[in-house]
Amino acid sequence: MIPDAPAPELLVTLDMTGKVADYRRTTELERAERAALDQGTTVWRGQGYTLRVSAVSAVHRQLLACCQPLDGGQGIPAVTAQRKARREYQNRVGTLAP
Template structure:
């Protein structure tokens, strides 16, 4: 039985090979060439770039150099209008993040002078009861959470009661999970 299966597999491979060669011969008869498309060589790249900057079209350059328009676009990619430099950091917009702010921190922030965005974030926060206290579920951009954390910096000082210091540290731990806001620079 194994020999029968092996013979059937060999027959299938032979048939597939013949069909492939028939297809290649038919394509060659129609004038199509197989293989990888030609690319713009390093020697031609400078001339192609100069001609493109001189105003010659991509299609015209492709005809002159016997390559595809895609090959020309690849050679002049950094000169195209829609090109964004790879070195320029592209910052993604910060999406709002929901964090639980301890009630002692929220009470302190409500008693301080806040800007409009900070005040709106606190006003839209949802109070969640926790035993005798509460947490305020605040949805805001990570930068705004960092601003609010900086506003309650004085809770870490000697004048604050231990429960406030603990609450501020807890909020700081939650904000620190958001990551570093500065883009990384690799040297």
């Protein structure tokens, strides 16, 4: 073991609402983001679903950053349910250490 080598970053499992997951699947993704979404576990809840995603915190932050259009702007109308879904995921990602 190399004493000065940084510890490998641990995987963090967060639930991503289906609305956010659906949006992310329609956009351009990095390889790590695509792998995280493809390996996620779908949990059905009432009328929708949640995608349980395991990835390092940096990938969760990248996934969240690309969801900004769900808040509206740039010619895209804001949909209340999508804004709420993005905020929920933002709150979950916000609990991760930097």
